[in-house]
Amino acid sequence: MLHLGESIQEFLLREGMSRRDFMKFCTIMAGALALPKNAVSDIARALESPQRLPIVWLELQDCAGCSEAFLRSTSPTAAELVLDVLSVDYHETIMAASGFQAEKSKDDAIAAGGYILVVEGSISLADDGGYCTIAGKSSKAILEDAAANAVAIIAVGNCATFGGIPAANPNPTQAAGVWDIIKNKPIINLPGCPVNPVNLTATVVHYLTFNQLPDMDSFNRPLFGFGRRxxxxxxxxxxxxxxxxxxxxxxxxxxxxxxxxxxxxxxxxxxxxxxxxxxxxxxxxxxxxxxxxxxxxxxxxxxxxxxxxxxxxxxxxxxxxxxxxxxxxxxxxxxxxxxxxxxxxxxxxxxxxxxxxxxNRSNIQPEVATEEPEEPAEH
Ligand code: SF4
Missing domain, CATH: 4.10.480.10 (Cytochrome-c3 hydrogenase, C-terminal domain)
Structure with a gap:
């Protein structure tokens, strides 16, 4: 874990990552964020300063595939940067604590405020949210409580962004995305099934570097990851x-x-x-x-x-x-x-x-049409 006053870079060096690898990571992040070359030094400077970005990670109506995708990261950068260095104060799937102890961790983190809220999974609205409850609370109530003191919300995966598979017709649980519920916080959507860990890490690094969320499209998706077909x-x-x-x-x-x-x-x-x-x-x-x-x-x-x-x-x-x-x-x-x-x-x-x-595909011949094809229709 990060020592008091230690920068992210110092932590990574202590864990055996070379300065060269650290700069390579900063370059990869700048590339993922579609930033110009000179942004590499801005990212490095942000990660060199002693700061800690608390993260509270909610898992609601989902398959845990986004958490799985993130944990499958073999490089120390993604997993360590977010899980160890940035500190996930509450993630009920991967945290050691359980039951009342886990709930207390969440309550403490929420009371302290100043965290990024990551939400995985859709919010169940039908029948007073009875299809998805944790510790007796509906997913909607859990989300609203956790969103109250968050500085920003990152919805990961298609379930948390647009309702995902649980919202498929006929959507029996009335599954909804985070932005359908929370209207008064900055929200960024990182859809995908599952979310790509690179996009999540890049979003967090962007926030650390510029203290704001990246530019987004009309679906609140960051342009760096969702700007092109x-x-x-x-x-x-x-x-x-x-x-x-x-x-x-x-x-x-x-x-x-x-x-x-x-x-x-x-x-x-x-x-x-x-x-x-x-x-x-x-x-x-x-x-x-x-x-x-x-x-x-x-x-x-x-x-x-x-x-x-x-x-x-x-x-x-x-x-x-x-x-x-x-x-x-x-x-x-x-x-x-x-x-x-x-x-x-x-x-x-x-x-x-x-x-x-x-x-060298000369052995694979396309079929030859015998008639002249029609002109493509106007759209
Ligand atoms: S080139 Fe073909 S395979 Fe690739 S995205 Fe387009 S339609 Fe799909």
């Missing part, structure tokens, strides 16, 4: 552009890593930094593992049909792209060349040739 950064995007789609699980395209749009991928309508930060210390993410994105950082994703292709109404593909309105239509290089504009055809053909050459 998955589709825009996806490693399979080249295949989307070339009209190369997985048609069946285990087909040649699936084995070759082609686009999962026709298998129901929600990447084109999902805002998240999954493709860049990935999960499990950057090991992998769903699309890299061959599964379509299910849109878990969006409100209402739990009611979407996972394997049904989506219609995109706000995006008109150029004529050299395959249409996304009729996902079962086959687009061939020949068809593209016939239907595209002269410039578009040249660019498309050159791109497809270059991609084929780079990926």
């Amino acid at each position: 998955i589709h825009d950064n996806c490693e399979r995007r080249g295949h989307f552009d070339a009209g190369e789609f997985v048609k069946e699980w285990g087909d040649e395209g699936h084995r070759a890593g082609w686009c999962l749009y026709q298998m129901g991928c929600k990447g084109p309508i999902t805002f998240h930094n999954c493709p860049s930060v990935r999960y499990n210390e950057g090991t992998s993410w769903p699309i890299a593992a061959g599964h379509p994105c299910i849109g878990c950082s969006e409100p209402g994703f739990w009611n979407w049909e996972v394997y049904k292709p989506i219609s995109l109404n706000t995006f008109t593909p150029p004529t050299t792209f395959p249409t996304v309105e009729t996902p079962d239509r086959e687009i061939s290089p020949a068809g593209i060349a016939i239907s595209g504009t002269a410039v578009g055809a040249i660019v498309g053909a050159a791109g497809a040739f270059a991609y084929t050459a780079l990926t």
